[in-house]
Amino acid sequence: MTEKIRIIVADDHDCVRAGVRQLLHATPHIEIVGEARNTQGLAELTDMYHCDVVVSDIGMPGLDGGSNAIPFLRRMLRGRTHPAVVVLTMICHAHMLSGLLHLGVSAIVDKRDTTAALIDAIRTALAGEVYLSEHVRIAIETTDTPPQLRASVLSAREWEIFQLYVQGLAVHEIATRLERSGKTISTQKRTAMRKLGLETESDLIDYARQIGLI
Template identity: 75%
Template structure:
C-alpha cells in the first residue's frame, strides 16, 4: 500500500492501548494518529484528525454516563463519511457479536486471537470487507442464527425503545414517556430484537448486560 492507513486506538485499559499501538507500529503501512481512553476523548480526536479506521473496545466508558460505546458508534455511523470501526473484544456471545455486525462495524477481533488478526482486520476494513477473527467466527458459526453483516441496523426509535426497555421500563411506561401507542412500542421492541438476533427476554437481557446497558 502506498498510502498509510490512519488509525485511532481506543481502549480504557492503558496496557491494552500500549500493546495495540506497539503491534500496529510494526506495520509500515499503518499510522497511529491518536489514542483515547473513553468515547469523549475519541470524539475529540475524530473532530481533530483525519482517520481511516478506529480500533475500539466495546466496554469502554461512554458519553453521557454510558458504560459502552454502542450509542457513540450509532451516531458515528450516521455521519457521512465516517471511519471504519474494528472492535477488539473478549466478548464471545453470539448475539452480541451479531448485534455489532448489524450496527455496522467492519471487523471484530477477539483479544485471544493472534496479534496479526488485528492488522488483517484493519486491512480488510479499508478494502470494504467485513473481517471476523477465528474465535469470533467460531462463536457465530456455532450459534443457531448466524448474522447477516451490515443488515438490519436498528432505527433511532427502535434503539431508543430498546434502551428504555432494558433499563426496566414496561411497554406502557415507554409509550407514555415517548408519547406513542403501546402497540407501536411493542412493534418497535420486537423489530429491534429480531434485527439483533434475540429470540427471548433472557436473550435480550443477556445482550444488554454484555454491552453495559443492564
Template identity: 80%
Template sequence: MTDKIRVIVADDHDCVRVGVTRLLQATSKIEIVGQAADTQGLAELLDICECDVVISDIGMPGLDGGSNAVSFLRRVLRGRAHPPVVVLTMICHAHMLSGLLHLGVSAIVDKRDTTAALIDAIRAAMSGGVYLSDRVRNVLEISETPPQLRASVLSAREWEVFQLYTQGLAVHEIAKRLERSGKTISTQKRTAMRKLGLETESDLIEYARQIGLV
C-alpha cells in the same frame, strides 16, 4: 496503496493500547495518529485528527458517566462520513457480536486473536469489507440461534434502560429517573433481554460483566 493508513487506537487498558500501537507501528503502511483511554478521549481525537480507521474496545468508560462505548460508536457510524470501525473485544456473546455487525462496524477482532488478525481487519475495513477474527467467527457459527442482525440491536431507549438496570436500579427507580411509566420500563427491559438472547437475571448480569457494565 502508497499513503499510510491513519489509525486511532482506543482502549482503557494501557497494556492493550500500547501493545496494539507497537504492533501497528511495526507495519510500514500504518501510522498511529492518536490514542485514547476512554470514549471521551476518542470523541476528542475524532474532532481534531483525520484518520482512516478507528480501532476501539467497547467495554471502556463512555460519555456522560456511562460504562460502554457502544452508544458513542453508534452515533459515529450513523454519521454521513465516518471512518470504518474495528472493534477489539473479549466479548463471546453471539447476539452482542451480531448486533455490532448490524451497527455497522467493519471488523470484530477478539483480543486473543490480535497479533494474527488485526492487520487483516484494517485492510478489510479500508477495502469496504467485513472481517471477523477466528474466535469471533467461531462464536457466531456455533451459536444455537443464528444471528438475527437487525433484531439483536437495541434502540437507544432500550440500551439506556438496560444500562441503568445493570447498575442496580429497580424498574420503578428507572421509571422515576427517566420520567416514564413502570410498564414502559418493564417492556423495554424485557425487549432488551430478548434481543440479546438473555433469559434469566443471571444471564443478564453475566452479559453485563462481559461487556464491562459491572
C-alpha cells in the same frame, strides 16, 4: 508512494495500547494519529483528526458516566461520513457480537487471537468488507441460534421499532407514533428478534443493555 492508513487507537489498558502501537508501527503504510484511554478521549481525537480506521475496545469508560463505548460508536457510525471501526474485545457473547455488526462495525477482533488478525481486520475494513477473527467467528457460529450476519441485518423500520420497544413503549404506543397497525408493529418486532437470534423478552432486554440502548 502508497498513502498511509491513519488510525486512532482506544483502550483503557496501557499494555493493550502499547502492544497495538508496537504492532502498527512495525506495519508499513500505517500511521497512528492518536491514542485514547477512554471514550471521552476517543471522541476528542475523532473531532481533532481525520482518520481512516478507529481501533477500539468497547469495555472502557463511556461518555456522561456511561460504562462502555458503544453509544458513542453508534452515533459516530450514523454519520454521513465516518471511519471504519474495528472493535478489539474479549467479549464472546454471540448476540452482542452480532449486535456490533448491526451497528455498522466493520470488524471484530478477539484479543486472544493472533496479532496478524488485527492487521487483516484493518485492511478488510478499509475494503468495505466484514472481518471476524477466529474466536469471534467460532462464538457466533456455535451459538444455538447463529445470526445470518449480512443476510439478517435489520431494516431501518425494524431497527426503529426495536429501539422504541426497548425504551419502554408498548406495541400499541409504537403503532400510534408510527401510524401503523398494532399487528404490523408486532410482526416487525418479532422479525427483528428472530434476525438477532433473540427468543424471549429477557433476551431482548439483555441484548439491548449490552449494546448500550438502555
